[in-house]
Amino acid sequence: MENHEKHIREPFFHIAKRDTVVWWLAWLIRIASVAAALIVCAIVTVLLTGENPIQVYITMIDGAIGTERRIWGLLQNTAMLLCVSLAVTPAFKMKFWNIGAEGQVLVGGLATAACMILFGDKLPLIVLMPLIIAASIVAGAVWALIPAIFKAKWNTNETLFTLMMNYIAIQLVSFFTYQWSVPKGSGQIGVINQDTRAGWLPEIGDNDYLINILIVAALTFAMYVYLKYSKHGYEISVVGESENTARYIGINVKKVIIRTMLLSGAICGIAGLLLVSGTDHTITRDTAAGRGFTAIMVSWLAKFNPLVMIFTALLIVFLEKGAIEISTIFGLNAAFSEIITGIIIFFIIGSEFFINYTIKFRKSKGGAAQ
Amino acid sequence: MKNLKKIFALVLAMSMIFVLAACGGNGDDKDAEKMKVGFIFLHDENSTYDLNFINAAKAACEKMDVEYIPVVNIPESNECKEKALDLADRGCSLVFADSFGHEQHMAEAAKERPDVQFCHATGTTAHTSELKNLHNAFASIYEGRYLAGVAAGMKLNEMIEAGKFTAEEAKIGYVGAFTYAEVVSGYTSFFLGARSVCPTATMEVQFTGSWYDETAEKEAATTLISRGCKLISQHADSMGAPTACEDAGIPNVSYNGSTVKACPNTYIISSRINWQPYFEYIIGCVKDGKEIDKDWCGTIATESVLLTDLNDKAAAAGTAEKIEAVKADLQAGKIHVFDTSTFTVDVAKNPNAKVDDDGHLTSYMADVDTDKNYTPDTEVVKDGYFHESEYRSAPYFDIKIDGITLLNEKF
Numbered sequence: 001m002e003n004h005e006k007h008i009r010e011p012f013f014h015i016a017k018r019d020t021v022v023w024w025l026a027w028l029i030r031i032a033s034v035a036a037a038l039i040v041c042a043i044v045t046v047l048l049t050g051e052n053p054i055q056v057y058i059t060m061i062d063g064a065i066g067t068e069r070r071i072w073g074l075l076q077n078t079a080m081l082l083c084v085s086l087a088v089t090p091a092f093k094m095k096f097w098n099i100g101a102e103g104q105v106l107v108g109g110l111a112t113a114a115c116m117i118l119f120g121d122k123l124p125l126i127v128l129m130p131l132i133i134a135a136s137i138v139a140g141a142v143w144a145l146i147p148a149i150f151k152a153k154w155n156t157n158e159t160l161f162t163l164m165m166n167y168i169a170i171q172l173v174s175f176f177t178y179q180w181s182v183p184k185g186s187g188q189i190g191v192i193n194q195d196t197r198a199g200w201l202p203e204i205g206d207n208d209y210l211i212n213i214l215i216v217a218a219l220t221f222a223m224y225v226y227l228k229y230s231k232h233g234y235e236i237s238v239v240g241e242s243e244n245t246a247r248y249i250g251i252n253v254k255k256v257i258i259r260t261m262l263l264s265g266a267i268c269g270i271a272g273l274l275l276v277s278g279t280d281h282t283i284t285r286d287t288a289a290g291r292g293f294t295a296i297m298v299s300w301l302a303k304f305n306p307l308v309m310i311f312t313a314l315l316i317v318f319l320e321k322g323a324i325e326i327s328t329i330f331g332l333n334a335a336f337s338e339i340i341t342g343i344i345i346f347f348i349i350g351s352e353f354f355i356n357y358t359i360k361f362r363k364s365k366g367g368a369a370q
Numbered sequence: 371m372k373n374l375k376k377i378f379a380l381v382l383a384m385s386m387i388f389v390l391a392a393c394g395g396n397g398d399d400k401d402a403e404k405m406k407v408g409f410i411f412l413h414d415e416n417s418t419y420d421l422n423f424i425n426a427a428k429a430a431c432e433k434m435d436v437e438y439i440p441v442v443n444i445p446e447s448n449e450c451k452e453k454a455l456d457l458a459d460r461g462c463s464l465v466f467a468d469s470f471g472h473e474q475h476m477a478e479a480a481k482e483r484p485d486v487q488f489c490h491a492t493g494t495t496a497h498t499s500e501l502k503n504l505h506n507a508f509a510s511i512y513e514g515r516y517l518a519g520v521a522a523g524m525k526l527n528e529m530i531e532a533g534k535f536t537a538e539e540a541k542i543g544y545v546g547a548f549t550y551a552e553v554v555s556g557y558t559s560f561f562l563g564a565r566s567v568c569p570t571a572t573m574e575v576q577f578t579g580s581w582y583d584e585t586a587e588k589e590a591a592t593t594l595i596s597r598g599c600k601l602i603s604q605h606a607d608s609m610g611a612p613t614a615c616e617d618a619g620i621p622n623v624s625y626n627g628s629t630v631k632a633c634p635n636t637y638i639i640s641s642r643i644n645w646q647p648y649f650e651y652i653i654g655c656v657k658d659g660k661e662i663d664k665d666w667c668g669t670i671a672t673e674s675v676l677l678t679d680l681n682d683k684a685a686a687a688g689t690a691e692k693i694e695a696v697k698a699d700l701q702a703g704k705i706h707v708f709d710t711s712t713f714t715v716d717v718a719k720n721p722n723a724k725v726d727d728d729g730h731l732t733s734y735m736a737d738v739d740t741d742k743n744y745t746p747d748t749e750v751v752k753d754g755y756f757h758e759s760e761y762r763s764a765p766y767f768d769i770k771i772d773g774i775t776l777l778n779e780k781f
Binding site: 067070184206325331 | 415430439440441443445447448452455456459469471473474475477478482494537547548550551579581627671737740744
């Protein structure tokens with residue numbers, strides 16, 4: 001027997017693309033998702049540890065901004081993450097998947113460390129500082145240029161290529177850590193030029209990090225203007241939307257790819273400079289500390305808008321700092337703080353789904369069949 | 371629009387809850403009386419190296435009735451300085467860091483907070499530094515290694531007597547991290563301990579170039595076993611070498627704690643530094659307002675050097691008694707680990723050494739006061755033995771002696 005109604009059965013719910021979302025609704029969804037994330041975290045906290053979740057959140061806030069030193073630390077770390085995020089942004093906007101920021105930052109840092117170690121007591125500061133800056137920028141740019149050329153000339157897969165370049169960079173740093181280790185054989189370089197401070201970025205006033213923060217602030221503004229108002233920025237958007245369109249309107253796609261990756265790598269080089277010369281004054285395999293990957297999230301969450309990236313970077317660093325404090329104060333395993341951070345980031349990324357799509361439930365009566 | 375209102379209401383309600391919670395939650399957890407001690411660890415309790423410190427720190431804080439504030443996974447970078455200062459801000463009057471690479475960052479922190487004491491394990495520069503609040507510590511672990519070596523030598527003897535191999539084939543394998551004084555001193559004392567009971571013993575050393583690299587350590591141990599080593603020991607922090615030994619059925623002498631659970635058939639004994647006496651000492655000093663030693667060296671007598679968990683299943687018969695006897699002789703000064711009559715040195719490989727006609731060491735200038743160019747500055751051979759950890763707690767014995775072959779070098 002044939003069932004005539006069967007062919008129009010509607011599922012209980014389905015997902016539909018939203019047309020456009022007004023900005024305030026988008027932000028409401030985002031805020032709601034953060035709130036939902038905090039509730040889930042609270043439940044997880046109580047279930048796993050039995051601690052008072054509200055106390056846990058207070059500790060989190062205290063860990064991020066509880067003292068003047070922590071606020072500076074928060075700003076410094078935000079600036080570093082933001083700097084790498086700025087670097088990956090033009091490449092990602094062009095749909096060039098630069099997974100290699102980690103390596104580009106490391107070689108930039110390595111070039112900085114090399115200049116500090118080799119020329120620290122040989123050259124006057126007025127020569128040394130420009131040399132360090134130039135070396136770090138060139139190193140980062142070259143590291144990005146290699147996969148860019150291969151992509152432009154032979155259309156190689158840039159994701160794999162840039163990823164592999166990371167490992168080469170890490171091994172290079174390992175190699176030179178043996179070479180320059182102090183004391184010889186200890187496998188670590190230690191603070192470079194601790195007595196003379198040669199090659200260290202200067203303190204402004206009494207603050208170690210202010211110069212880093214100011215440099216990154218300037219970079220952020222410059223990148224915003226570059227992407228939004230310059231011809232280059234326009235070309236990047238067009239190549240990202242459609243390479244064929246770009247070709248049709250006479251954009252030299254190869255040139256844009258190479259030029260944009262040079263810029264991306266150069267900013268990574270600056271991030272390496274700020275980390276080695278402005279922050280750590282040494283280099284290890286962990287100097288980039290995963291920022292090359294976190295930066296992708298920061299950039300993406302902000303929809304490649306440099307000004308919004310200030311907030312997304314701040315949010316992620318805030319969560320990290322707060323989560324570490326939780327594990328310290330409550331004596332929890334460090335992995336616990338990562339669980340909390342993971343849940344919150346999961347919800348934030350999830351909110352983008354609800355901004356782009358809407359869930360439509362089946363109408364209860366009559367509406368199912370027409 | 372209806373949905374919107376719902377969402378809005380929800381958000382509003384949520385924010386109210388958090389505002390209220392934030393107001394009501396001002397903690398009353400301020401223990402005004404208790405002294406606070408901050409600890410900075412390179413990894414967390416999953417690393418045997420850090421676990422050794424963590425256990426000692428907890429025990430010492432409990433015993434001395436002070437508040438224990440640990441921070442884990444702190445890299446050897448500016449992060450260490452920031453954390454040290456943050457702990458000081460938090461009210462710690464004493465901050466300790468456990469990794470060699472933390473030292474200079476601790477020095478930077480010490481400069482900024484002269485009112486707080488900063489202590490650091492395994493470092494080398496505090497005794498020559500101008501900073502009054504920076505302190506180093508280590509222990510005469512070479513004595514523990516020597517005793518562990520005695521246990522290894524007895525095992526070799528037992529296997530020779532059982533006819534498993536000839537006396538000439540008694541070769542020991544050693545997995546080291548870096549070709550660095552701390553490691554060189556460790557394997558040399560271990561070897562001398564083994565050779566004191568098994569005179570035909572030789573040794574091969576393979577370096578991994580990392581303090582913690584499970585794959586590389588396992589590979590190094592496997593290489594040594596395939597080259598004919600009959601017993602393995604290691605100076606690196608992972609389970610790589612012990613598990614390789616268990617798989618191959620080769621006896622293993624461990625470091626930093628017992629590995630008997632994972633290796634019940636091959637684990638013999640472990641030597642380790644017990645940091646609890648040092649922690650109790652520095653906490654006591656700060657409590658009483660006394661100066662902390664710039665460069666403290668624990669010994670067997672202070673119970674800073676321990677041999678733990680002798681495994682009867684793998685060890686040779688009579689090992690425990692023999693170790694006690696040798697230990698007593700060491701403490702009484704009857705024997706010395708680096709007795710120059712027990713080993714010979716090739717001058718060509720060791721430019722800072724002077725030897726007599728038989729190749730025995732008569733003079734050695736060591737780099738005790740660390741400087742950039744590793745200038746040898748102190749005569750350390752006197753009264754017929756090399757004075758290790760006496761002029762500075764961190765080891766400085768870096769001589770290549772005959773009988774030990776280095777398969778590679780890692781700086």
